[in-house]
Amino acid sequence: MGLISLLWGIVAMLWMIVALFPLLGWGNWFLIPFAAIGAIIAAIGIALTSPANRGRAKTGLLLNGIVIVVGIFRLMLGGGII
Template sequence: MGLISLLWGIVALLWMIVALIPLLGWGNWFLIPFAAVGAVIAAIGILFTHVSKRGRAWTGLVLNGIVVVVGIVRLGLGGGII
């Protein structure tokens, strides 16, 4: 679960970089739920893995959390359209 959430977070981060380009901000409407699912996967990974192997899941949770926050801020700045 940790590796899946980490890869999910990397894909979401790359998608977020593309969505920061002007006139591509509408991608945040799809990005935020995508990253939220990644955060849920990371949380499940944190719950069900051994304490010594939670690093990837925590990294995935942080990446997906950053993407969700930046996506929400970007939608707020652009009015949800641009």
């Protein structure tokens, strides 16, 4: 679960970078639910693994959380159209 959430977070982060370009802000409407699913997977990974092996899941949760916050901020700025 930790590896899946980490890879999910990396994909979400790359998608977020693309969605920061002008006229591609509409991508945030799809990015935020995508990253939320990754955060849920990371939370499940944290709950199901031993404390010594939670590093990847915690990193995935952090990446997905950053993407969600930046995506929401970007939507507030441009309304998702610009």
